[in-house]
Amino acid sequence: MRERRAAQQCRRAREFEAFVAGAAGRLLHAATLLTGDPAAAERLLTAALARTFAAWDRLHGEDPYDRTRQELATRFARTMWRRHPRGGALARLTPQERLVVVLRFYEGVAEEQAAAQLGLPAERIRAICLRATSTLRSRPPAPPSVSGEAHPADAGRPTGERRSSEEGEGHAVRAP
Amino acid sequence: MSLRDRGQDEVRRMLDGPHPLVPPDLAARAAERGQRILARRHVLRAAGWALLVAAAAAFSVWAAATRPWDVPPAGTTPPLEGW
Numbered sequence: 001m002r003e004r005r006a007a008q009q010c011r012r013a014r015e016f017e018a019f020v021a022g023a024a025g026r027l028l029h030a031a032t033l034l035t036g037d038p039a040a041a042e043r044l045l046t047a048a049l050a051r052t053f054a055a056w057d058r059l060h061g062e063d064p065y066d067r068t069r070q071e072l073a074t075r076f077a078r079t080m081w082r083r084h085p086r087g088g089a090l091a092r093l094t095p096q097e098r099l100v101v102v103l104r105f106y107e108g109v110a111e112e113q114a115a116a117q118l119g120l121p122a123e124r125i126r127a128i129c130l131r132a133t134s135t136l137r138s139r140p141p142a143p144p145s146v147s148g149e150a151h152p153a154d155a156g157r158p159t160g161e162r163r164s165s166e167e168g169e170g171h172a173v174r175a176p
Numbered sequence: 177m178s179l180r181d182r183g184q185d186e187v188r189r190m191l192d193g194p195h196p197l198v199p200p201d202l203a204a205r206a207a208e209r210g211q212r213i214l215a216r217r218h219v220l221r222a223a224g225w226a227l228l229v230a231a232a233a234a235f236s237v238w239a240a241a242t243r244p245w246d247v248p249p250a251g252t253t254p255p256l257e258g259w
Contacts, residue, residue: 013207016203016206016207016210017203017207020202020203020206021203024198024202024203025195025198026195028195028196028198028202029195029196032196033191038196041196042199042202045202045206046202046205046206046209047209049202049203049206049209049210050206050207050209050210050212050213051210051213052206052210053206053207053209053210053211053213054210054213054214054217056210089190089191089193090191101187101191102191105184105187105188105191106188106191106192129184130180132187133180133183133184133186133187134183136186136187136190137183137186137187
């Protein structure tokens, strides 16, 4: 009994290592796009991979890559209201837009599947994609310090008011 | 190719920038953390079973001591005295 368990643990460790060796580069890039910060991306990915490892014996033929990606998305969606991601290639997008853009355009997840994973209607996913695409194409990436003031929607509104309204939104979403 | 597809392709190219370097000990750290999750689950399950067994044992002892299925002595009949 003990030997069988040790053999199973050994096999799991080997398979997991092979999986990480193949998938970590792509997943880490996705995590970096989401968080915009390499250190935070690494933390996020380590946590997601750990959950995949814990579920390894009960995957029942499910793709571990899909599992880890789902875990990554869920974890990011849970933490993004507390720690706003900044910087990176998608610096001008909101956390939700980042998540949808990475899932749809970088990972190539189908619209319906992304909608099911995030618990949103498919039309909403499409709308977020369109908005994010137009935001990303509208202007070339600017340094973060300038981009906040240059936003046309913010003109005429004091910065402090904008920040407080943003925080209010965050609370409203986090509350339920 | 429609205008929308072109826009999406542009975004895809934007996303496909330089890939970050994967730290060599990532798999080991993730595996260690996953092992900790498994161990924690194991401990929680063991504690749950222990609690269940303890509750069952406590109930048995209480039931054997008080015998709640016995008919309680009738309080309405007056005690028989004076024979």
